[in-house]
Amino acid sequence: xxxxxFLLLATIFISSSAIAEEVKFTASAPKVVEVxxxxxxxxxxxxxxxxxxxxxxxxxxxxxxxxxxxxSSSQYINGKWSSATSYTYTYVLLxxxxxxxxxxxxxxxxxxxxxxxxxxxxxxxxxxxKTQNTQSSQKQSRTSENKITQANLxxxxxxxxxxxxxxxxxxxxxxxxxxxxxxxxxxSKFPSFSGFLSQEIPTxxxxxxxxxxxxxxIYNVGTIRKLILFPQHTGKITIDPFExxxxxxxxxxxxxxxxxDDFFDNYQDVRVPRKSKPVTIRVxxxxxxxxxxxxxxxxKFKLSATIDKDSVQANDAVTLKVKISGNGNLxxxxxxxxxxxxxxxxxxxxxxxxxxxxxxGTNGSTTFEYLIIPRHxxxxxxxxxxxxxxxxxxxxxxxxxxxKFNIKVGKGQGDASSTVISSFSKEDVxxxxxxxxxxxxxxxxxxxxxxxxFGSLNFYLGYLIPFVIFILAFIVNRKxxxxxxxxxxxxxxxxxxxxxxxxxxxxARLKAKQKEEFYDEILxxxxxxxxxxxxxxxxxLNKENITDILQNKALEQELISNFITILDTxxxxxYAPSSGSSEMDELYKKTxxxxxxxxxxx
Numbered sequence: 183x184x185x186x187x188f189l190l191l192a193t194i195f196i197s198s199s200a201i202a203e204e205v206k207f208t209a210s211a212p213k214v215v216e217v218x219x220x221x222x223x224x225x226x227x228x229x230x231x232x233x234x235x236x237x238x239x240x241x242x243x244x245x246x247x248x249x250x251x252x253x254s255s256s257q258y259i260n261g262k263w264s265s266a267t268s269y270t271y272t273y274v275l276l277x278x279x280x281x282x283x284x285x286x287x288x289x290x291x292x293x294x295x296x297x298x299x300x301x302x303x304x305x306x307x308x309x310x311x312k313t314q315n316t317q318s319s320q321k322q323s324r325t326s327e328n329k330i331t332q333a334n335l336x337x338x339x340x341x342x343x344x345x346x347x348x349x350x351x352x353x354x355x356x357x358x359x360x361x362x363x364x365x366x367x368x369x370s371k372f373p374s375f376s377g378f379l380s381q382e383i384p385t386x387x388x389x390x391x392x393x394x395x396x397x398x399x400i401y402n403v404g405t406i407r408k409l410i411l412f413p414q415h416t417g418k419i420t421i422d423p424f425e426x427x428x429x430x431x432x433x434x435x436x437x438x439x440x441x442x443d444d445f446f447d448n449y450q451d452v453r454v455p456r457k458s459k460p461v462t463i464r465v466x467x468x469x470x471x472x473x474x475x476x477x478x479x480x481x482k483f484k485l486s487a488t489i490d491k492d493s494v495q496a497n498d499a500v501t502l503k504v505k506i507s508g509n510g511n512l513x514x515x516x517x518x519x520x521x522x523x524x525x526x527x528x529x530x531x532x533x534x535x536x537x538x539x540x541x542x543g544t545n546g547s548t549t550f551e552y553l554i555i556p557r558h559x560x561x562x563x564x565x566x567x568x569x570x571x572x573x574x575x576x577x578x579x580x581x582x583x584x585x586k587f588n589i590k591v592g593k594g595q596g597d598a599s600s601t602v603i604s605s606f607s608k609e610d611v612x613x614x615x616x617x618x619x620x621x622x623x624x625x626x627x628x629x630x631x632x633x634x635x636f637g638s639l640n641f642y643l644g645y646l647i648p649f650v651i652f653i654l655a656f657i658v659n660r661k662x663x664x665x666x667x668x669x670x671x672x673x674x675x676x677x678x679x680x681x682x683x684x685x686x687x688x689x690a691r692l693k694a695k696q697k698e699e700f701y702d703e704i705l706x707x708x709x710x711x712x713x714x715x716x717x718x719x720x721x722x723l724n725k726e727n728i729t730d731i732l733q734n735k736a737l738e739q740e741l742i743s744n745f746i747t748i749l750d751t752x753x754x755x756x757y758a759p760s761s762g763s764s765e766m767d768e769l770y771k772k773t774x775x776x777x778x779x780x781x782x783x784x
Contacts, residue, residue, distance in 0.1 A: 205227065206227065207227045207297045209226075213303070216308070216400060217277055217306055219309075221277070222275075225248075227290060227292070229293075231288070231292045238286065244274070245276060250271055252268070269738070277450060280306050281305075282306075283303070286302060287299045303346075334361045339355070339459075341355075349480030349572070351481075351544065352378075356376075357403050358389075359401040360401060360403075361400075365431040370424075372424060379411070381513070381539050399746075411513065421463065469572075471579070474568075475569060480511050480571060480574060481508055483508035485584065486504055486507075489501065490503075493592070495591070496592065502552040502564070505550075506548050507548075513535065515548055525562070536549075548728065559591050562591060563588050564589065665721075677710075678711070679711060683709050695763065701755050705752045725746070
């Protein structure tokens with residue numbers, strides 16, 4: 183019974199967790215509205231729910247709601263159908279007073295489970311334009327809102343700070359601010375960020391406009407790009423202006439508006455270039471009391487070091503891992519330098535980085551892996567190493583240390599020596615007292631060794647032989663060109679070779695027992711040979727005139743009869759019942775003999 187109870191309890195827990203993961207209940211509304219402005223508060227859920235309980239809406243008046251709607255979509259991807267259904271509850275609210283308000287989560291019940299939405303923060307600002315009641319004032323207000331000015335449309339490079347230490351990150355956000363109807367964007371030119379190491383912060387591919395309060399005025403703001411900048415030198419560094427071409431959609435101005443103009447507006451797209459102001463960042467140098475182990479790391483970090491084994495045999499590998507994690511210029515951190523024993527062979531460290539760029543900076547870890555191979559037996563110690571970094575928030579240096587590691591190395595296979603001398607360091611071989619080579623000062627008489635090549639027989643043959651080869655090649659090539667110009671002679675010479683290829687193809691058809699193809703190849707061999715050998719067009723040859731043509735060449739009557747017999751046999755066999763392979767083989771031999779005799783007699 184206890185097992186059954188726990189099994190039932192686990193099943194309920196797993197099913198409730200699965201439902202909780204599947205159901206998504208979210209709330210959405212503008213972040214900024216004006217006093218007296220109407221806006222929509224929308225709750226969306228992907229499962230049908232009931233008993234929606236709204237939180238307190240202090241500071242807002244509910245004008246309408248909830249109005250419910252249902253939408254569904256289906257898609258077919260990689261052979262699989264998938265569908266999604268969404269239910270929305272919409273309220274129309276009116277902002278009554280200025281201030282910052284929080285709408286607490288709403289609650290809804292799905293399949294007897296309660297779900298809560300996210301909370302919302304809404305800022306209500308004073309209205310920027312006074313309400314105008316007359317028709318002329320409304321027309322004037324509409325014209326002023328559609329007018330393209332620097333105040334209604336501009337771009338800006340926002341930075342989270344303008345004074346940083348060397349190596350401290352700066353988050354730069356490129357935004358477009360508008361109170362107009364943007365239809366799209368044209369050409370753009372981003373700053374080069376010279377003097378910084380820039381890292382991209384992932385953003386959505388599409389630019390979505392969100393409402394923001396800028397000095398009491400509400401703008402639709404789109405984020406174009408976000409970056410993390412690490413200054414590479416001290417002093418003042420200027421970020422170049424950002425340039426963007428905006429496409430603004432405006433209604434066409436007309437002197438007098440008719441009754442139907444309010445229903446059928448004519449629009450035009452206007453290309454408006456915008457350029458941001460340059461931004462200057464002041465980069466401060468580090469304080470004077472730098473630790474000896476400081477190598478430019480800036481941020482807030484943790485340090486850990488481990489080895490995979492502390493007892494090995496000689497010539498076995500040991501891996502030492504040093505992990506530096508936290509927030510800062512992790513990409514620029516250099517590997518710590520250990521003082522390894524002289525009998526250790528150490529390879530260059532391998533660097534693995536697991537980094538994520540966010541608006542808080544670069545977070546993650548950088549791991550350095552050292553491959554160590556002890557070459558002799560003994561007890562060794564890897565001393566601790568200090569890692570220092572600068573904490574820009576506190577304005578001080580902090581030092582972290584790795585533990586020291588003791589490694590016991592046993593005598594390995596093939597290790598003949600048991601004595602370890604670790605007081606010497608690895609150095610290049612030096613010639614003590616022999617690093618200067620003096621010039622030989624005794625008298626000597628130079629003599630010519632061997633023969634001089636210039637003027638010898640081989641020297642002149644080296645010119646003559648290539649010249650003779652060139653003359654011979656020129657003569658042979660001219661002869662080949664002259665022969666190729668005689669088309670009839672070329673065809674005559676190649677007639678037998680082409681016929682043999684045809685007969686070879688016929689032999690392959692014979693082995694494959696392809697009857698019709700075999701007889702076709704025999705006919706092509708005979709007619710093709712006759713056409714090439716006698717220099718006659720293939721279209722002018724037929725059974726009626728081939729006998730006269732061959733008799734004019736003074737060929738034996740028996741050879742002409744064999745030729746005609748082969749033609750008749752092939753044409754008859756293509757439409758007659760299937761012949762045996764022995765008959766086809768006999769025909770093949772007879773054709774080969776006939777072409778050979780023709781080659782000798784013509």
